[in-house]
Amino acid sequence: MEEPPTSPPPPIGDPLTNPSASFSSLDDLAHELASLDDLASRGSWRSVLDKVARARSLSLLRHPHDHLAYLSYNALALAKLRRFADASTELESLQDLESPEYKYESYPQIYPGRSGSMVPFCLRWLNCVIPIKLGSRQDGLDRFYALLDFVRGKLEERRNKGSSEEDESVSAWRRREVLVMNSIVGNHLSYKEFSVCLDLIRDMFRRGYSEDPVLVSRLGYIQMQIGDLEGAKSSFKQIEGMASEGKGRGSLSEVELKNLVNRNKAMLYLVGKDYVSAVREYEECIERDDSDVVAINNKALCLMYLRDLSDSIKVLENALERVPTFALNESLVVNLCSMYELAYVNHSDIKKTLSTWIARVAPDDFDSSCTRI
Template identity: 70%
Template structure:
């Protein structure tokens, strides 16, 4: 998944960090007022602080250019969404009306943006616009907007390819991959497996060498009982790793790629109830990257299936203690609390201690109710 700060900064037409004419931009803060601070707060999950900073900047009239207002609005909408204030986020977004309006084009302000053209609306706003409809309970409208966004991205890719803008083509293909992964996730959640298969196979047929998508294909094949097909997809991912094939659209580092292969192997073992072998694969992942939350969580579950409840609890507790900012997520905490309920008579007191500790380290958008205290 994309880092929220990176998602916000990138606009439809990449805004250069150095102006080719005047060389006036030396840092993010030269692009937009205190942009570096906003990015840092987003990375740390300090969403309430972002709301305060946006409110202050607006009240003091510190946002002097059109793109300043759009960037700050983007962070505000993202923060409201993260805090589950979806109606407020939607109202803020609706204040823009039509994203394609001339008010949001560089060429409308030639004195401010000489030699620039195209939309200054951040890509993140187009994405959040679709996501918000689903969060507000209108799933079909949200899906429709996601597919409209895909069409918009495809048009951009064609434009950039016609103009031989390779760097821009790569940016838009990464966005296409990102949106497709989100769409697949929504369809997968509704068990619409055939739609997921069609979306993934379309990308693969276009030679997208994305190991994450091919792995997701294997996962879906498992869901529909096609174990042979799943193994074939997972083997294809491992071959891609061995041959060094990765088109770069998946944002995977080499370590993440290797861990993906190990986690795929572990899934096959899990289906076959070979929990010992699955644990071995997850341990390789953790040894390579001790912040691999999926491997940590799944190793603990495998140990629980092996009736080693004590060690499964230790795996999760050690992860929380070692890398709290990475390991504290709702799914892992739910699993740990379930294990407490199975292992201890006084589980309520233990969960309350965990809940108090979590409150001191989690980002603003963490759902504290997952501890079931």
């Protein structure tokens, strides 16, 4: 019933080191980048690979930033399709990301007046993730910590230039700092290294993120796992105060912040096995946003704990029918199939029907083995 992991950054070129404000469209930034962006947004990762391969074979990529943008999409598509070794090979072709080869000023005829790195942030992030996926946890963690230092260096540069916290570039780098820190904390959390997680989050608070609801919520979940229920209540109460005062939303919308408050309350009810109250909190989330897949999934699980299998199945089936783009994820489908196994003698036939539907509508990176047929 945990919150979903933080999503990777978008694969398009870095808007800060490769400013797109001077371009009228994505296609001005790189060859047919808009169509790649559209394919990625629809989860058509195999088509992304085909399009990149075609552009490369026809020598359609003429400038250094074209190659980097397409390589970003290719590496991300390979990672989404769980072809991590191939994604690693793609990234290794770049060697040193800080090489002059990837600096605008190395090509004054192509990029007059520009300076800085043209490496998209997505590539830097994937460069940390892929080793972990291949079993080299320490290598990946070392890279994540190095990336955190890189991001903080960029923030410091902008502050030294007199940029305020409200400036777009500073805000973007602050979001990246939270993204990288969440990735690091998530990794330590998966190994139950709770003291490391607490130290990292508290360090972020000292750096001015004490009112970031995502980080405060993560602190609350860690406190729950180590048995500090009062600490968790205090952290969740802080987020509730942010929502009521209408401030401190961080990267969340107003609806997302309110739903975070309800989901946190539900988690506390779950500790006390008060599933009825937890269901009520999740229902508030769903009424506010019917695509809140965490609330949908957890409401169904609570109903199952209340021995209401019929309604728990209906919650998940209705979500898949109503908002398949959001509800179709492996965790939800695993839970639905488990409920089928508990509720029906002919669960194999029902799961085959579900699997057939998934094959028709799911994005390329969906793991169909989660139906356990």
